[in-house]
Amino acid sequence: MIHVLYVDDDPSLLDLTREFLETRNEHFTIDTVRRPHEALSVVESGEYDAVVSDYQMPEMDGLELLDAVRNDLGSAIPFVVFTGKGREDVAMEALNLGADRYLQKGGDPSSQYGMLARCIEQEVDYYRTQQRLQEREENLRIILESIGEAVIATDADGTITRLNGVAEELTGWDRTTATGEPLNEVFTVYDHESGAPVEDPAGTVLSTGAAVSFADETLLVDRDGNERHVAESGTPMEDEHGNVVGVVVVFRDVTEKYRKQRRQERQQETLIDLAHDEDVIAGNLPAALRTITTRAAETLDVQRAGVWLLDDDRTELRCEVLYDRSTGEYSSGLTVDADECPAYFDALENNRSVDAADVFADPRTSELEGYAEEHGVASLLDSTVRSGGTTVGVVCLEHVGDPRTWRDDEVRFGAEVADQVLHALSNRERREREREFAREKRFLAATVDALDDPFCGLDRDGTVVRWNERFEAVTGYESEAIAGRSLAACFEGGDAARVDAAIARAVEGRERVTVRADLVAKDGETRPYEFSGVPVETDEGIVGVAAVGRSLDGARGSE
Template sequence: MPSIDVLHVDDEPDFLDVATEILEKQSSNFNVITETSATEALERLAESNVDCVVSDYRMPEQDGIELLESIREQYPDLPFILFTGQGSEAVASDAIAAGATDYLRKGHGTERYELLANRIENAVEQYRTSQRTAELERVRALASNIDQALIRASSLSELKTRVCEIISDSEPYLFAWIGECDSDTDRIEPCAHAGVEEAYLDEIVVTADNSPTGRGPAGTAIRERRIAVSQNIQEDPEFEVWREKALDRGYRSAAAVPLEYDGTLYGLLCVYSSRSFAFCENEQELLSELGDNVSHAMHSLKIRDKLRAERTFTDQALDSLADIFYVLDSEGRIQRYNEQFAAVTGYSEARLTNLDAVNLFPDDEQDAVARAIEETLTTGQTTIEADLLTGDGKRIPYEFTGDRLTDQDGGLRGLVGTGRNISERDRRERELEDQKEQLERFAATVSHDLRNPLNVISGRLELVQEESSSEHLDVIETATDRMERIVEDLLWLTREQREIGSQEPVDIETAAEAAWNIAADPADEAEMYSDCGTDTQPLIKADVDQFQHLLENLFRNAIDHAGLDVTVVVGRVSSDDAGFYVEDDGPGMPAGEREKVFNPGYSTSESGTGIGLSIVKRVADAHGWDIRVTESSTGGTRFEITGLETAN
């Protein structure tokens, strides 16, 4: 049997000494504590764990029955044996009525003490059995109530408050609070509490450092990440800074439990009891288990809140899209969508949820849509254009893109996709098609209505020049040549596609010589030579026809602006780059004008068309090249074209 702590109260010290010696001889399990007055006995009970009280009846100030009545107010089930030499049936009756466990007359010899020891052991065993049963029920009830609260809590604040309320309502606890440690100040700030508090938390400071305000149970629990207790607030030196305020509120012991899960500290649970030494080993185990459960619940709520915030953010982001967003299951039924989807279709949530997506399209589109859904689920991705049918029967052209949706194990869950209204795109495409047709008609007009008259003018001019000579005829010839170049450039702009054709290996020097033969008149003094280096220079990839047209326009630009005696050089930009340059020895171009030269119609020469450099820019852009204007080595104009891809 475990040891039994017996508090023996009698106003005769000599008798207490003898009785203590005899009782402890009767059983090695007895630990007898003695007091000579009822007042001292009550004080001892408040400070120590006692399993049984043995008291005399007649004592000064307060007799044994009065002491029993005082004890029953705080300890209703504690074994109490009235052991007196002045007894009577009336006293025995009063003792039993007041709640005494047993009544025994003093006597001579050790037999009475053997009987007393037996009565004490029986009373304590029954008391402990009763206490264990009651404790088990209390623990079960407390654990069950808290578990239910943890399950039902919808927020962290609700969880914390309910835990404090349930604990503070459970005997022998008076008060409970949950706090969090501020890492910057080391202060433990309360965030929830319940029970007998009376502004206690407003009057105290609790920290997690090693200062006097951090050496109590709370600070110790935070620092050492373990349950920490103060079993006797009245005597505990570590509780000194809070003692007076705690005792005023009836707190006699306290425990603190760190709320930690998977290495993360979520807070601290502090519990106060009305009894000293309330936190025995079993009680500490209970609080530790409760702390683990609360910590896990707090962790789960934080994860849930985080996921909910992420879900809200995602929903808001999807709802802000101008495009429609949707998720279909593996059967093609709608599972999720954004606000734009509902707004465009005009359907309610009840109508859209689990609706077969094919039903959102006209009859003539449904087969194609069904095939696209099946293709996405099978191959992983599909894009389709189809008319979406709204609730009021309107057809809206959309482009739908879908991607196969799987779980973390690769299992098919459905598809996720977006839809973009292409009404504006279709309108623009029709406009562009109309513009293209207009340009083609314009090109036909230019080709027929301008070239034919120009051919007549050129032919007649040659006949006139054979018969006579005049400076006016030379001016006419120059103007006619310029008109032919304008017609040629306009036809190129209207008929040539902006996209480049197939790219082939091109030698820059060879292409430059061919372009020069077309752009320059052999009768002029203009010259072009190559500075591209050796035959080992790499070929570039380009659309051959468009590349030659680019060079022709660069050469004509040099002749128009630098004169008929211009010298043009074609060379590599650097040995590390496939790019090239075309420069002349003319007067050059002011820095402020260089950004304007590629604008259609811009020209500083009376003989220029203002179109050639615009064509150069379009060809370069179509190839993905960069072009810039700078000063040549002789002070003229230099065009550098970089970003070319080699064919080697």
Template sequence: MTVVADKSILLVEDEAILALYEKNQLEQGGYKVTHVPSGENAIRLVMQDENPFDLILMDIDLGKGLDGTETATHILNHKEIPIVFLSSHTEREIVKKTESITSYGYVVKNSGFTVLDASIKMAFKLFEANELTKSKKEHLETVLHSIGDGVIATDKEGKVIRINPVAEKLTGWSHDDGLGLEINKVFNIINVKTRHKVDNPVDIVLKTNSVVALANHTVLISKDGAEYQISDSGSPIKDLNGETKGVVLVFRDITAEYNVQSQIAKQANMLNNVLDAVIGTDFTQKINYWNKAAEKIFLWKAEEVIGENILEVLKTKYLNFTNQEIIEKVNLEGSYIGEAIQEAKGGCVRNIEINLVLLNDEFDLPTGYIFVARDISDRLKALNQIKESEAKLTQIIDSAMDAIISIDNTKKIILFNGAAEKMFGYESDAIIGKSLDQLIPINFRSQHDKHIDQFSKTGVSRRAMGALGEISGLRANGEEFPIEASISQITVNGESLFTVILRDVSVRTLSESKIQKLLHEKENILKEIHHRVKNNMSSLFTLLTLQAKSQNHEPVQTILYEAAGRIKSMIVLYDKLYHSETDNSVSIQNYFPSICSEIVSIFPKKVEVNLSILEEPIELNAKLLSSLGIILNELITNSMKHAFLEIQNPKINLNISKDNNILYLAYSDNGVGIPESISFQDTPGFGLQLIGMLTEQIEGKISIDRKNEPKIILELKL
């Protein structure tokens, strides 16, 4: 049973406030929790192994740097530990991606602590079960050494764990020398013909978890260079639970058998290697030979047709003669070449080109026939497809939305599609053979001709829309209109032909005007949304401030002022973004003076604020400024609460400077000073915890300088 109090969790979450909330929930549930904001920090902490973790709670989206899945993959490559993913996403592809990495759990954020706690406990149970399963795996104990075949056993990694005496002899490796080596080193096999490496059966068995046989023509190269023609098979070794624990490889030397079979195969393959069907018959047309190409073309195996009449099997129909006329012609002239229609197995029709030859014996007496058949079905089909393609191309050209016009090298029109007829107002029959200039306004003709002439000299096959620049077309009624054109050229029989595709852009110009209007309307809507959001936050700020003023209990009043201050920092940022031209960034010169005065004004005490900000304009994005605004709010709030209790002329100082690419924010007050016990690394206060976590989130550094006038310094890399 999993004991929660003994379990240590590493929380990887880049959002500081959410991490603080999750950390508090888990610690209240009895877990020991360590938080890091990035994948890189998580990897470094896990690799140190100083404080081993029992489980990692991993956010998928970690901002900059490695995301959660990449971080998990890196950790699991070095350490076995259960990982439960946290995400706001519920898309199937994201969940599936995490399952391919590890399957200990996927929890949707804000599902509640009960769901999160149950998922964590289930992950612990799964991990304990997996560890128990691993401990019970059995190793292969023995392989028979008494058989006459070579036997090699491997573990599930493909490393040798046993070699029998026959295998030692054939491979040249002793059992002791080969133990622990990769199988490919001990069992070195190649294809005898190509001399290329052959896929090792052990690798295939481990991949497929099934019995495999070695391909023909495989040679085993011994350690001393000797070669053996072998046949073999590989089988998985499974334990009582059906799990594959390794592979047993059984092989034998068939060198002598292979040499005999090779001689026979060479003779048999002479006709089997030709691409045409070769069919032999006796003088009565009964089949006595049927090569591999005949099997491929007509789909019958040789053993299915040997002894059958060829005319009955293939149902041959000659185009201009009867079967009897063809046989008489061959008997008289010795051969016939022509076309026929034959049937393959299953009734499939084949268009065949036949060369029929009469065979004679040594006494010049007829003994049979040789049919050499070539399947020309694909060739005839291709010719039909070309004709169909030409018809389709004509239809496509006529149905195209753009005007398509082809001209010869004298700029005479030879093609004029339907869209061109509609665009220019000419019938194709009336314009074919006329000059292309008839479709171009007079003031554009010389420019257009120049474009075509220059294009013909480049050798380029095509240029995209707009390649001819801004030109105009001329309709049959004399109307000029703007067009966009692309041009291509081909050479047919040494003559250049040009095709121009024209598009009437007058409609597009109107559409672009409508789009600009829609964008303007969208911008107005966004401004209205900005305004309403700002008003809502202002209402919330006002309510908190009024509630604070109505409280007699000072601690409650302070909490409400602090909450109002945090909202005020967001209101100021939102207001600056609303008036910003970029919509996503604000200059620090514009933001910090406003936020300081706004936060100080919340509290009853009057405090002088002294700002010193560098003159160089610096724009920061909204997310970064939001974190800086909350940090500054916490610092000012702490000063207002604790620093000025007995100070007559309270002052707050904020100095912002820059050195190379480092931005420095120095904050101080003339109050009672910063106690030695205060630090951002170890503090019970929520405000200081929040400052520390937000600083880590924005990848900054914060420190306390107690020399002279104590100050808090925040460093931020730009």
């Protein structure tokens, strides 16, 4: 079991993180606290295997909590800073204070919490391994061969005394040849960014008597010159008197993890840029699709990226844009017919993504053989564009060259790119609806103002909310006086009551009404009118009444 303490002042994140981690790994037990001072008290009890902490908290930030755990409590418990703050200076300070990992919140929840879970597992495993090495030195050989990480042990001079099989594999040195060699001769590491040699971990531990660790950016160069990213640490071995008698260097190959992290960073950057792209937001479809295909092709390092949309009959896919990285050109107009490729169309209908490592061998894409041969396509990653659960198109990423197996994060990225296409389509439709609505509104306003009869629009309570110029002329009131005035206020006595009753029937009974009454103008003059009203209905129900008055030429009447 792995007993983890999670510290965050946001209660919603506490519950979400606990639920995700415990669901993802049945060996996890997650306790949560909101106050850092409370966290210090429970950490001191020694019942936890790891601490995960937010950075920005009211009474004490995550780095202050880390410093207190390391220095005040003297605890080396794995400590992961898990925060929405992405500043490099915060990350560096966290690592300098002894944080085991620094992870940034945001992006795909499954990806970020999956990474957090793996981080906790790795750091707890490493920590426990170190404890076992210190507590059971006499069984070192058995431990070295049983763990899945590379381990090299040296004497007090930094000369290698033993190494396990994983260390042999990662360094390219067999144990017979490596034993007796200086550590830095076998374990040759460089800083990934600068290319400068990293200080010999054995020398550092022997000179300081303290453990050291290095970030995942460390590059290990094996005996044959091959490079891989490793996470490493050096720990002193002490005799019964507390004297340092050697060093244990533990390291693991994190090359794929490092590459995946960098891939996901690029993917996340692309998705954020697309989400904020002006053409995507405005629904400017041609420009938006060019941007989307260009960024997708660059991010996944494929030669061609296209967006294809289904026609109204759902029998044909038409290429709206196809970007070719090798030429930098865009094209469109190609089509794929459902009758010729039924299995492919069926795959698009029933799958979020079609990740074909081999276009010709995969039954979902083999019908595209002619297209693939013509363009040299070996692998396809097709992500469907779905609206309300219905496939409306597909984002097609085409890899040229040897067959390519698509990684999980790449498949997720393709699906998220397809979502950006849907956003662009939806925004285009919204923009067109807004334009049509604006045209209709202008037409209606012109029609109303062109009427020779007085017109007014009423809300459910009979208050005038819209009127034409003729209404102002008949009542004698200016717009400031009309706004917020009830129609019944333009009548007196029984006439006003009949007008109110007619409006109520239109609203409640959903019926057309007609009422004859004497309209009282601002100057006190009365004029007989017949007002006809119809209820105005929207998706939300009856919202008011539209009324038009007709002069009765001096004839008085009643409803």
